Amino acid sequence: MKDNKDVTIYDIAKKLNLSSSTISRALKDHKSISEKTISRVKKTAQEMGYRPNILAASLRSKNTKTIGVLVPTISQPFISSLISGIEITAQKAGYNVIITQSHDSYQEEVNKTKTLYNSRVSGVVCSLAMQTQNTSHFQQFLNKNIPIVFVDRVPKNFNTYKVMINxxxxxxxxxxxxxxxxxxxxxxxxxxxxxxxxxxxxxxxxxxxxxxxxxxxxxxxxxxxxxxxxxxxxxxxxxxxxxxxxxxxxxxxxxxxxxxxxxxxxxxxxxxxxxxxxxxxxxxxxxxxxxxxxxxxxxPAIKMGKTSAKIILKHFDSTEKNDIAEITFLNTExxxxxxxxxxxxxxx
Missing domain, CATH: 3.40.50.2300 (Response regulator)
Incomplete structure (x- = not known):
């Protein structure tokens, strides 16, 4: 029976008789490690089937590099184009995207916000469910300085980023x-x-x-x-x-x-x-x-998606977090x- 245990940097260090800190730096191409050692460490890591624990690293940095997307349903062409725009921009910046659906149900929307919050997403893009009349379930994100961008279907009275047409x-x-x-x-x-x-x-x-x-x-x-x-x-x-x-x-x-x-x-x-x-x-x-x-x-669904993702990325780069009641209007014809x-x- 095969051992399904993940290979760690400690396993690589033991095999190569090096310290775990040296292995860690070598895997990151640190300038303090020689090219010969870096090559040796990476080759051994590949042979042993080592996978970096991205989740653990992201939790240490408090940025999972994941954008949560909550939409009514992905079956609508407009929504699928919106998601495509979000993914294009997120992937270019090294971010992953988690897609969830409310199916236009308020209760499902509440449940999915809990799922995204517990998944420790870095930001949220949401198009509201048709039934939604109360957005208090989104406050948990703002309390943790997790940016929210409402797109297309946006609430009238919730101060956060919004991307929409007029x-x-x-x-x-x-x-x-x-x-x-x-x-x-x-x-x-x-x-x-x-x-x-x-x-x-x-x-x-x-x-x-x-x-x-x-x-x-x-x-x-x-x-x-x-x-x-x-x-x-x-x-x-x-x-x-x-x-x-x-x-x-x-x-x-x-x-x-x-x-x-x-x-x-x-x-x-x-x-x-x-x-x-x-x-x-x-x-x-x-x-x-x-x-x-x-x-x-x-x-402009794709542009809405791209704009929403860019706002989240810009939020992380900005030193000022106070002015989040920004509304972006896109043109129609x-x-x-x-x-x-x-x-x-x-x-x-």
């Missing part, structure tokens, strides 16, 4: 795009709680655009989604199209539900965009594939495609 402006742009295409009755898919500022800000932008262009606000055209899923998009679309006076435009909160709206409309014999113009959000791959292609708002390509006309 959701109000994005919601305004999306709605005004439909208005410029001739829509008079514009519906909106809405989700989340008022605690977070993502969907509530998009809704605020939607309402402001209607007011600016003197269009009526009809509450029956604002449909709340329990989840930001395809099935919920279908349900909401049927509700809207069953109305006595259905909408001629839909501003959807993401591309998945926007695609659902297109497919429901087509099955019901409603022409998109001639009878119903639709715009989504995020510029997911599915927005290109659907027929007609879905107009959307760009949401309208990508006009076939689903909103109605007759253009000018609004003065």
């Amino acid at each position: 959701n109000y402006t994005a919601g305004f742009k999306a709605t005004e795009h439909l208005i410029f295409k001739g829509c008079k009755r514009i519906a909106h898919f809405y989700a989340g709680s008022e605690f977070g500022n993502l969907y509530s800000e998009r809704k605020r932008g939607y309402l402001h655009a209607l007011k600016k262009h003197h269009l009526p606000i009809d509450k029956e055209l604002i449909i709340y989604l329990n989840e930001v899923t395809y099935e919920e998009g279908k349900r909401a679309s049927h509700i809207l199209l069953d109305l006595k006076n259905p909408p001629d435009g839909i501003f959807s909160l993401n591309d998945t539900t926007g695609v659902a709206a297109i497919q429901v409309a087509k099955k019901r014999g409603i022409k998109v965009p001639q009878d119903l113009a639709i715009i989504g959000f995020n510029n997911d791959p599915i927005s290109h594939i659907i027929d007609p292609s879905l107009s959307t708002i760009t949401n 309208v990508l006009a495609r076939e689903s909103s390509n109605k007759i253009n006309f000018k609004i003065s």
